[in-house]
Amino acid sequence: MDQIIVQVLNGLDKGSAYALIALGLTIIFGTLGVVNFAHGALFMMGAFCAVITSKILSVSHQVVDPTRSDFLGNPMQVDTFYVQDWFGMAAGQTIMDWAVPIAILFAIPVMIFVGFAMERGLIKHFYKRPHADQILVTFGLALVIGEIIKYFFGANPIQTPAPPAFTGSLDFGMILGYEAQTIMYPYWRLVYFFFSAFIIAGVFAFLQFTTFGMVVRAGMADRETVGLLGIDIDKRFTFMFGLAAAVAGVAGVMYAPIVAPNYFMGMDFLVLSFVVVVVGGMGSLPGAVAAGFLLGVLESFASMPAVIDLLPGINQIIIYLVAIIILLTRPRGLMGRKGVMEE
Amino acid sequence: MSKSNFTRRGVMKTGAIAGAALTLPTYLRADAHAGFTNAPGDSEVVLGFNVPQSGPYADEGADEIRAYELAVEHLNGGGDGGMLQTFTSNALDGTGILGREVKYVTGDTQTKSDAARASARSMIEKDGAVMVTGGSSSGVAVAVQALCQEAGIIFMAGLTHSNDTTGKDRKANGFRQFFNSYMTGAALAPVLAAQYGSDRKAYHLTADYNWGYTTEEAIRASTEAMGWETVNSVKTPLTQTDFSSYIAPVLNSGADVLVLNHYGGNMINSLTNAVQFGLRDAQANGKNFEIVVPLYSELMARGAGANIAGILGSQNWDWKIEDQLGAKYAGTNAFVRSFGTKYGFPPSQAAHTCYVQTLLYADAVQRAGSFAPCAVVEALEGFEFSGMGNGETLYRADDHQCFKDVLVVRGKENPENEFDLVEIVEVTPVEQVTYAPDHPQMGGAEASLGECNNGA
Numbered sequence: 001m002d003q004i005i006v007q008v009l010n011g012l013d014k015g016s017a018y019a020l021i022a023l024g025l026t027i028i029f030g031t032l033g034v035v036n037f038a039h040g041a042l043f044m045m046g047a048f049c050a051v052i053t054s055k056i057l058s059v060s061h062q063v064v065d066p067t068r069s070d071f072l073g074n075p076m077q078v079d080t081f082y083v084q085d086w087f088g089m090a091a092g093q094t095i096m097d098w099a100v101p102i103a104i105l106f107a108i109p110v111m112i113f114v115g116f117a118m119e120r121g122l123i124k125h126f127y128k129r130p131h132a133d134q135i136l137v138t139f140g141l142a143l144v145i146g147e148i149i150k151y152f153f154g155a156n157p158i159q160t161p162a163p164p165a166f167t168g169s170l171d172f173g174m175i176l177g178y179e180a181q182t183i184m185y186p187y188w189r190l191v192y193f194f195f196s197a198f199i200i201a202g203v204f205a206f207l208q209f210t211t212f213g214m215v216v217r218a219g220m221a222d223r224e225t226v227g228l229l230g231i232d233i234d235k236r237f238t239f240m241f242g243l244a245a246a247v248a249g250v251a252g253v254m255y256a257p258i259v260a261p262n263y264f265m266g267m268d269f270l271v272l273s274f275v276v277v278v279v280g281g282m283g284s285l286p287g288a289v290a291a292g293f294l295l296g297v298l299e300s301f302a303s304m305p306a307v308i309d310l311l312p313g314i315n316q317i318i319i320y321l322v323a324i325i326i327l328l329t330r331p332r333g334l335m336g337r338k339g340v341m342e343e
Numbered sequence: 344m345s346k347s348n349f350t351r352r353g354v355m356k357t358g359a360i361a362g363a364a365l366t367l368p369t370y371l372r373a374d375a376h377a378g379f380t381n382a383p384g385d386s387e388v389v390l391g392f393n394v395p396q397s398g399p400y401a402d403e404g405a406d407e408i409r410a411y412e413l414a415v416e417h418l419n420g421g422g423d424g425g426m427l428q429t430f431t432s433n434a435l436d437g438t439g440i441l442g443r444e445v446k447y448v449t450g451d452t453q454t455k456s457d458a459a460r461a462s463a464r465s466m467i468e469k470d471g472a473v474m475v476t477g478g479s480s481s482g483v484a485v486a487v488q489a490l491c492q493e494a495g496i497i498f499m500a501g502l503t504h505s506n507d508t509t510g511k512d513r514k515a516n517g518f519r520q521f522f523n524s525y526m527t528g529a530a531l532a533p534v535l536a537a538q539y540g541s542d543r544k545a546y547h548l549t550a551d552y553n554w555g556y557t558t559e560e561a562i563r564a565s566t567e568a569m570g571w572e573t574v575n576s577v578k579t580p581l582t583q584t585d586f587s588s589y590i591a592p593v594l595n596s597g598a599d600v601l602v603l604n605h606y607g608g609n610m611i612n613s614l615t616n617a618v619q620f621g622l623r624d625a626q627a628n629g630k631n632f633e634i635v636v637p638l639y640s641e642l643m644a645r646g647a648g649a650n651i652a653g654i655l656g657s658q659n660w661d662w663k664i665e666d667q668l669g670a671k672y673a674g675t676n677a678f679v680r681s682f683g684t685k686y687g688f689p690p691s692q693a694a695h696t697c698y699v700q701t702l703l704y705a706d707a708v709q710r711a712g713s714f715a716p717c718a719v720v721e722a723l724e725g726f727e728f729s730g731m732g733n734g735e736t737l738y739r740a741d742d743h744q745c746f747k748d749v750l751v752v753r754g755k756e757n758p759e760n761e762f763d764l765v766e767i768v769e770v771t772p773v774e775q776v777t778y779a780p781d782h783p784q785m786g787g788a789e790a791s792l793g794e795c796n797n798g799a
Contacts, residue, residue, distance in 0.1 A: 006591040014585060071662065071762060072683045147397075155401035157611045159648035169621035181594055181626065186619040189587070258619075259584045260611055260646060264399065268584050303588035305577050305596070315588075316580050 002173060002182050007300040009172065013189040013258070015296020016196030017043075020251035021273040022280065022288035023203060024244035030220045030283045031237040034123055035131050037138040040270025041145040042245045045114060046107050046252025047261035048149055050160045053103035057083055057096045098163045100257055107249045115245025119238050142266060150263040157260030162188040166257075188257050195254050199247060200289055206243075207285070216240055220283070275323045281336025291334055295319050379715040380495040380798030381471045388443040388714065390415070390701070391472030393463050393487060394501065396451040399608050400479040402642050403693045407477055407501055408449060409686055410694035414701035417681070418445045425681040426702060429674040429730035434709035441708060452478055456486035463487045467494050473714050474499060474704050477697060481505030481554040488517035495798015497716050499700035502693040504606075504638055506557040509744035511786025515795040516716055518723055518743045520659075520703065520736075521696045522776070524554070525784050527637045527657040528561030530749035530771035532569050534655065539600065539633050541570035546598035548589055548613060550605050551578040558604045558637050560784060566602075574598045579609070586613040590620050599627040602635045610636055611646040618650040639752055641691045644764040651754030651764065658750040658765070659696060660732055662689040667767055675732040689762050699731045703738070717795040735773070741780035743792065749776050 021043050028036045062077035070076045084092030095102070122141065126134045161167065166187040173182030207213035219226045219233040226233045252261075259265065276295055280287030301307060302318035314321075326334065383389065392411045395404035417425045420437035427435050439445050448470040450462030459478065466472040467490075475491055476499035478484050484503035491498035492514040500508055500519040504527070509519045535543075545566060549555040555578070563573050574597050579589055590613070593601050601622060605613050617623070617634055625632040639656035665675035678698060682690040690698070707722035708714055724740035733747040752765040781788045 002595060003592055006595075007588060010587045010591055014587070068759070070760070071689045072680060076760075150397075150401065154405075155397075155399055156642055156646045157608050159611070159615065159646060159650070161648065167619075168624075169619065181621075184591075184594060184621045184625070186621075188619070258587075260608075260615060262399075262608055265584060268582065300588040305575055305592055308577060 002178055003304060003306075004301075005172070005176070006183050006185075007304055008297055009183070009185050009189075011297025011300035012293065013192050013296075014299060015293035016193050017251055017255055017269065017292075018273055018276045018296050019289045019292025020196050020199060021248055021269055022276040022292050023200060023285060024248045024251075025273055025277050026280070026283060026285050026288040027203075027240055027244040027247075029277070030285070031216060031240045032119070032123070032127065034126065035134050035138070036123070037135050037270060037274075038118065038142040038145065039138075039244075039248055040266030040268070040273065041142040042111065042114065042248035042266070043252040043255075043269055044149065044261065044263065044266030045145065046111060046249030047160075047256045047265060048153065048252075049107035049110055049249060050100050050103040050253045050256035051153065051158050051261055053106050054096070054099035054160055057099050057102070059083075097161075100160060100162060100253060103253045103256075104250055107253045108246050111246045111249030112242040114249075115242035116238065118245070119241040123241070124238075142270065146263045146266065153263065155263065157262040159260050160256040162191075162257035166191055192254050192258060196251070199250060203243070203247060204285065212236065212239075272319060275319055279323050279326050279333050281333030284333070284335040287333055287335030294334075295322065298322055378797060378799060379717075381467065381473045382799075383443055383471075383473055383714055386443060387446050388440050389470055389472050390445060390447045390704075391450065391463065391466035391470065391475040392447055392477050392697075393450040393452055393459060393466065393475055394477040394697075395454045395479050395483075396449070398452075398454040400454050403479040403502060403640070403691065404452070404477075406642070406691045406694040407479070407697040410682070410690060410698040411447065411449075411477070411701060413681055413685060414698045414705075415445045415447055418702070418705050422685070423677075423681055426674045426678050426698070426731055429677050430702060430706065431728050431730045432706050432710065434706050435702065440705045441712070441714070445705070448472060452480070452483050452487075454480045454483060456482050459483040459487050460490050463490050464494075467491075467496055472496070474719075476700050476704070477501040478503060479693060481508055481557075482552065484508045484519075485512045485553070488512070488514050492516045492793070492796055495716055495796040497704060497719050499704050501697050501700070504558070505554040506561065506784050507553060507786070509742045510557075510782075510784065511790045513742050513744075513786070513790060513792050515720060515743075515792040518700070518703075518738065518745075520700050520738075520745045521692075522657075522659045522747075522749050523744065524558040524561040524637070525778055525782065526749050526776040527558065528563075528565030529776045529778070530751055530769075531562065531635070531637060531655065531657050532565035533771075533775075534751045534769055535566060535600075535635065536569040536571075538655065540630070543571045543600050543630075543633075544574045544598045544628065545571050545600045545602050545635075546574055546593050546596050547576040547602045547604055548586070549576060549578050550581055550609050552581055554606065555604045557784065559602075562602055562604065562635075562637050564784070571600070579605070579613070581609065583609065584612050586616040587620065589613070590616045590622070593617075593622065594620070594625055594627065594632075597628070599630050600633045600635060602637065604637060606638055606640070607643060608646075610638075610643050614647050614650050614654070623653070639765060640693070641762070641764060642693075644754060645761060647754075652756045654754045655768065656752055656754075656765075658692055658752050660692045661750055661752065661765065661767055662695075662762075664732065664750065664767060664770075668770060671729075671734045672732055674730045678732060695732060699733075702731070703728075715797055717797050720795040737773075739780070741792075742785065742790070746773050746777055748773050 060079040060081045065078045068076040169184040172185045276291045280291030303315045394407040416422045452459035474497045478501040481503045484500045488498045498517040549559040636656040644651045665672040707719045711718035711722040726738045736747040749771045751769045
């Protein structure tokens with residue numbers, strides 16, 4: 001039982017990431033009708049917003065320490081951080097330690113801008129082109145973004161730790177009455193799960209309870225009629241693209257302490273997130289979220305040693321296997337609407 | 344009136360034959376007079392540096408290229424000469440190789456076997472490379488080594504740690520200076536037993552590819568011989584980034600040691616996850632829970648950050664070894680000085696092995712008096728040397744594997760700077776890591792080098 005609880009918990013945080021990316025993908029598809037294969041790259045850019053913030057906060061100047069020598073025997077240049085000069089040692093250290101949460105403030109405007117630039121600069125030229133063209137151009141864009149990130153940050157993952165207050169693990173088993181250290185769960189993953197739930201709820205509330213959201217939903221249902229009412233739906237959809245980019249971005253920022261960011265992480269998530277969108281049902285926001293969590297949990301269970309012993313290799317194919325089964329039994333996915341991508 | 348002898352059929356036949364001849368790989372036609380592939384001219388010789396310039400090991404590749412450029416500079420008489428000053432063979436004098444200036448071409452392996460073979464083939468066929476070297480993956484090394492064997496080119500492996508490179512997939516034209524999985528197991532196991540006791544239960548997470556298998560096999564065999572028990576072993580996909588679902592069951596498995604047979608980004612992420620899940624602070628079977636990373640790399644240690652502190656592993660070489668353990672490891676400081684002055688930071692072990700391999704090849708050609716692969720093979724087989732940073736070293740004739748001391752290292756608790764990430768715990772003497780050429784982990788009695796191939 002304890003192993004089941006552990007894997008459910010693991011699946012929830014993984015599912016949170018899938019759900020956030022799939023949510024953004026679905027928003028873009030539902031509003032603009034574009035299959036955005038660069039969405040994983042937006043997630044990766046968000047993670048690198050955390051890396052950049054961490055680097056900005058750690059900008060230093062060097063002071064020569066004549067009592068120590070470097071690897072060549074020269075007097076050592078010791079890094080002294082500007083934030084510690086300005087705010088004192090302790091406060092400066094705290095600011096550097098909290099780089100990831102601070103990065104959210106940096107990532108939101110950056111990612112909205114990136115989203116606008118992507119949509120206005122490239123993707124709007126492909127609205128009337130076939131989905132295959134959209135996939136090709138956005139996939140190419142994802143590769144370009146990945147290579148740019150690699151050029152500046154290298155190929156190896158870059159550690160971006162969570163604040164010290166969240167680096168330990170919660171003894172979840174003790175809360176449930178198990179022995180100590182039976183079910184350990186990192187604090188930051190809990191934070192990630194609640195953060196994701198908050199963002200998902202925020203996006204749904206925005207679409208459900210604001211006039212802007214209502215117009216967007218109406219546009220998603222019948223774009224032409226909304227346009228005939230004199231509403232510039234394109235502007236709103238462009239904003240939604242920016243919002244989807246920001247959602248992917250903050251998902252990436254908060255994921256940085258869980259998996260050290262590297263230039264390829266977007267691709268890792270992209271394929272899985274597309275499967276999530278298809279399983280959830282193209283264009284269905286609740287479907288994307290539900291499928292994200294479902295597949296995250298199933299993937300975790302498939303990685304249990306007992307399951308791998310029973311079905312070797314199942315951990316590598318489970319998501320695709322489930323996708324096949326769901327699409328065979330429910331061709332539109334879990335919550336897909338009739339007529340979406342069926343023309 | 345003249346009559347032409349040309350006929351339409353004749354022209355077509357001649358054209359077809361000429362076309363076929365032109366499309367033949369150069370190594371099947373050119374320089375046949377010299378008796379070997381890509382025999383260099385009188386003024387220069389071309390070496391092929393085949394490294395990952397893109398893909399997950401691009402950082403290692405960049406460090407390898409730096410080392411190769413430095414080696415070429417030193418071979419041509421530039422810079423401060425680096426290890427040429429300390430190498431016990433005095434054949435190299437800074438005038439190139441056999442009086443020819445050393446030039447080089449580079450290729451991108453992308454850490455993919457097919458891409459690596461394609462770039463190596465291009466360097467051999469188009470650029471006339473007489474030797475190919477580099478790489479940061481065992482799959483790539485085995486693939487390129489086989490290609491070089493067919494083409495009649497010497498292959499000096501870069502960073503490749505799988506037993507298979509000089510084990511079951513050994514080739515007469517291939518040579519490896521880097522250590523291997525067996526050596527890691529043999530060096531690490533006694534230290535693990537001394538540090539953590541001989542009554543331990545290990546849980547292996549193993550990258551699902553060739554290197555992972557041989558490393559797990561080596562570590563299991565060595566630790567089980569010391570009295571450890573292996574409670575479970577799980578293969579993890581090479582593309583995995585979040586290892587939480589593999590890490591979470593470890594604490595309740597009865598194990599008290601987690602062995603991460605991972606390298607590169609896999610290692611950084613799995614180690615980070617293990618620390619996040621509290622394994623470093625946990626107790627199991629009444630003991631402190633421990634994590635072991637068999638193959639260390641400075642670049643990986645930098646990526647893992649503070650998570651690496653206190654973790655034991657092994658290395659082929661470390662830039663601090665001569666300072667800490669004395670003149671036996673001469674060559675280290677000369678190399679570090681050259682590299683550090685040129686690039687501003689100390690070299691990685693990937694850089695070291697590539698630099699040394701280039702010098703060893705050049706020295707072998709110089710001693711053999713010929714670039715012919717079989718002459719080079721003869722010069723390298725059984726060659727004993729020192730002054731290259733690893734102490735007394737033997738290039739064993741049976742399998743073309745270098746035998747030398749192996750370093751057991753530990754992640755530093757309080758590193759002084761970003762380069763000072765590991766401390767040397769012990770240097771395992773070469774005798775302890777030496778094995779029979781027909782050892783079962785190395786392909787057994789069936790493993791064979793085959794015949795050296797001069798190509799052409």
